[in-house]
């Protein structure tokens with residue numbers, strides 16, 4: 001019997017498991033259908049972009065910013081815990097425009113963002129090329145988002161995995177969960193391809209595959225769909241300093257000299273096939289931003305399935321009507337960014353599970369009782 005069982009070992013599940021371990025004792029198990037950290041989280045670009053695409057300061061922006069702000073501490077802690085540097089890069093992100101129309105759109109967006117309190121610096125063309133000399137001379141405008149950082153997501157996953165190994169978290173890979181076992185309205189375990197696993201509390205963090213999991217005899221009440229993203233990667237040496245965004249795609253410079261170019265957004269079901277069309281489109285996009293990429297070798301191409309809930313927002317919380325079952329999915333384009341705060345929220349929920357006793361035995365029950373019986 002585990003204290004906590006996490007279904008899904010992507011960035012969300014691994015980050016939650018670590019946070020739960022840091023919060024206290026008890027046996028923890030992570031179950032993954034394949035190898036932990038090898039699905040969407042591995043395919044990601046690692047951008048921590050709360051600001052560049054934001055239109056307003058809403059709850060999502062607040063959560064994204066709060067999660068980004070947790071990264072410096074997370075990077076330090078993971079380094080201490082695992083000796084892996086997750087290469088948090090705080091140089092910032094540059095948004096770049098080509099042509100008059102895109103320049104006008106960028107200017108409108110940045111002035112609206114400034115009004116809402118988002119930190120963005122409009123750049124003159126001279127400043128733009130000083131910051132990024134490899135940009136195409138056709139770039140007409142630019143803006144710097146100093147708080148949009150990046151992290152090497154594959155190192156992050158490797159570090160989270162190593163943390164799990166070093167801290168006696170039980171990892172069961174190549175084990176698919178088909179059903180959560182519900183007993184008297186309470187989640188008590190899971191049925192897997194390798195038998196039953198029992199646990200006191202269960203977290204579902206299965207990304208794009210979440211809707212396949214049955215809750216007892218019922219379907220998952222949340223629909224999550226896959227949105228395929230393909231990326232390509234160029235050989236070094238490095239010519240960019242910042243993450244560069246354009247309306248057609250982005251470039252992400254890595255410390256090891258590689259530059260990632262992404263990403264497509266395709267409704268292709270649960271199909272991770274790589275296509276020539278995507279490769280060509282990404283190559284053209286990259287060459288438009290930086291002509292040097294037209295001469296560079298494309299050394300890799302990959303894809304991943306982003307988990308998309310109906311409204312495009314993350315789904316984080318207890319499943320209504322079933323106690324001791326928590327859902328953390330639907331992170332769509334922001335799962336790397338949102339992993340630290342999702343982990344904190346899940347750990348907080350796990351701490352609060354025992355509040356059921358406060359509900360039953362707390363002094364406020366007398367107030368509730370007199371409200372129910374009126375004044376008589």
Ligand SMILES: Cc1cc2nc3c(=O)[nH]c(=O)nc-3n(C[C@H](O)[C@H](O)[C@H](O)COP(=O)(O)OP(=O)(O)OC[C@H]3O[C@@H](n4cnc5c(N)ncnc54)[C@H](O)[C@@H]3O)c2cc1C
Nearest residue numbers: 008010012033041045046047177207229304334335336337
């Ligand atoms: C091309 C691309 C670029 C991206 N760029 C960024 C970016 O720059 N910044 C950012 O923040 N986000 C980015 N994202 C989004 C980010 O990758 C996802 O939001 C995030 O990885 C979701 O994490 P996850 O743990 O929920 O899912 P996943 O990483 O997909 O992990 C889910 C895990 O659950 C397991 N699983 C599924 N079903 C079961 C089952 N029934 N039983 C057991 N295990 C199961 C899977 O095997 C998998 O390991 C990008 C995504 C893509 C595809």
